[in-house]
Amino acid sequence: MSETRETPELWLHNQICFAVHSTAHAFTAAYKPHLDPLNLTYPQYLVMLLLWEKDDQSVSELGKPLFLDSGTLTPLLKRLQATGYINRTRDPKDERVMRITLTDAGKALKQKAVCIPHNMLETMGMSVEQVMALGTDVRKLGQALRSDAGARS
Amino acid sequence: MSETRETPELWLHNQICFAVHSTAHAFTAAYKPHLDPLNLTYPQYLVMLLLWEKDDQSVSELGKPLFLDSGTLTPLLKRLQATGYINRTRDPKDERVMRITLTDAGKALKQKAVCIPHNMLETMGMSVEQVMALGTDVRKLGQALRSDAGARS
DNA sequence: ATCAATTAAATTGTACACAATTAAATTGAC
DNA sequence: GTCAATTTAATTGTGTACAATTTAATTGAT
Numbered sequence: 069m070s071e072t073r074e075t076p077e078l079w080l081h082n083q084i085c086f087a088v089h090s091t092a093h094a095f096t097a098a099y100k101p102h103l104d105p106l107n108l109t110y111p112q113y114l115v116m117l118l119l120w121e122k123d124d125q126s127v128s129e130l131g132k133p134l135f136l137d138s139g140t141l142t143p144l145l146k147r148l149q150a151t152g153y154i155n156r157t158r159d160p161k162d163e164r165v166m167r168i169t170l171t172d173a174g175k176a177l178k179q180k181a182v183c184i185p186h187n188m189l190e191t192m193g194m195s196v197e198q199v200m201a202l203g204t205d206v207r208k209l210g211q212a213l214r215s216d217a218g219a220r221s
Numbered sequence: 222m223s224e225t226r227e228t229p230e231l232w233l234h235n236q237i238c239f240a241v242h243s244t245a246h247a248f249t250a251a252y253k254p255h256l257d258p259l260n261l262t263y264p265q266y267l268v269m270l271l272l273w274e275k276d277d278q279s280v281s282e283l284g285k286p287l288f289l290d291s292g293t294l295t296p297l298l299k300r301l302q303a304t305g306y307i308n309r310t311r312d313p314k315d316e317r318v319m320r321i322t323l324t325d326a327g328k329a330l331k332q333k334a335v336c337i338p339h340n341m342l343e344t345m346g347m348s349v350e351q352v353m354a355l356g357t358d359v360r361k362l363g364q365a366l367r368s369d370a371g372a373r374s
Numbered sequence: 375a376t377c378a379a380t381t382a383a384a385t386t387g388t389a390c391a392c393a394a395t396t397a398a399a400t401t402g403a404c
Numbered sequence: 405g406t407c408a409a410t411t412t413a414a415t416t417g418t419g420t421a422c423a424a425t426t427t428a429a430t431t432g433a434t
Contacts, residue, residue: 071304072384072427075273075299076337077335077338077339078270078273078331078334078335079270079274080267080270080274080286081286082225083338083356084345084352084353084355085248085252085263085357087356087363088241088244088247088248088359089245089248089263091241091245091359091360091363091366092242093391093392094288094363094366095241095366095390096242097366097367097392098366098367098390099238102229102407107420109418110238111419111420112243112420114233114242117231117232117233117236117397118233120228120231120233123248125316126383127384127428128381128382129366130431133234134233135246136420136422137383137385137421137422137423138383138384138385139421139422139423140421140422142384144419144420147419160226162381162382162429162430163382163428163429163430164381164383164429164430165381165382165383166382166383178228178231181231182228182230182231185230185231185236186230190365191365191366191369192362192365193259193369194362194365199237200237200243201428202237202241202358202359202362203237206241206359207244209244209247209345210240210243210247212253212345212346212347213251213344214247214250216251216346246421246422249421250422262389262390264389264390264391264392265389279412280413281411281412281413289390289391289392290392290413291412291414291415292393292394292413292414293390293391293392294413295413295415296390297389300389315399315400315411315412316397316398316399316412317399317400317412317413318399318411318412319412319413319414326376354392368428375434376434377432377433378415378432378433379430379431379432380429381428381429381430381431383426383428383429384425384426384427384428384429385425385426385427386425386426387422387423387424388423389420389421389422390420391418391419391420392417392418392419393417393418394416394417395416396414396416397405397412397413397414397415398411398412398413398414399410399411399413400410400412401408401410401411402407402408402409402410403405403409404407404408
């Protein structure tokens, strides 16, 4: 009856891209109850993770591991500044560079965030070993997708 | 030196959520060269997949498998209509319902899309079996995240 | 020393994504 | 049959993403 029978490769539920895509959105939704009390969105949380690892980074230093450019980061960082978690100041050595530093409130927030990974692990219902193994595979897939994109010279 | 040494659970590159999040974006970018010639964005492609599986669906029928509501779908469907791939008509039986049907151009597009999954498989550099196994695990994770969100009554 | 390339952010425009509200049509209890 | 609840989309407002352009600062070849 359906013309689909002949093209199972086009079934939505067979597509790993959609599995990854929808699971990413499910993560954002699952983080929400944990991040709302901290006044953070999920992408803002990712930036805070980087700043908690290493304070005082430029916009492009933050963007490289996140695969984001200033078009996304500039407005996001302005919101983090408005919330009071970061400072944005021009580097006196090179006025092109915007240096992002944590405020005291931004540093203090880390203590409220440390429990989030543990809580999310419970939500996922997986062991640490399972999560690490799956993470390795997913990262490998992401790297393959990105390296191939760069491969067309 | 870094205060991070004590909190590896907060390292960005340890977070499976970020692995999934960034791989989802890598997918969107990797699809772009395949979808641009078809005048489709990646989310629009997902809607077309559903319509190729089963023509004539309502907005909410399309939204359920995609985990999207009318707030996202209405403008997206208007763009697909503007491109000429779908029709949007009110159901005469129930004027609340918007019925989405493929135009001839929308139906014809399927033939141009059938090769995309195969091409993407090459980009991923994985076997069909590997992709299916990883897809199963990722879908399971997505389901766990969504079911737990609904678990707070 | 000067000026053409380069670099870093910011800006602009398009397109999701989602919460919350609104509007219109339908259903159901009475 | 009437009107309150429900259902379906659409709308509004905020927040990412990303391509393309712009601006300002720096570098480097001459």
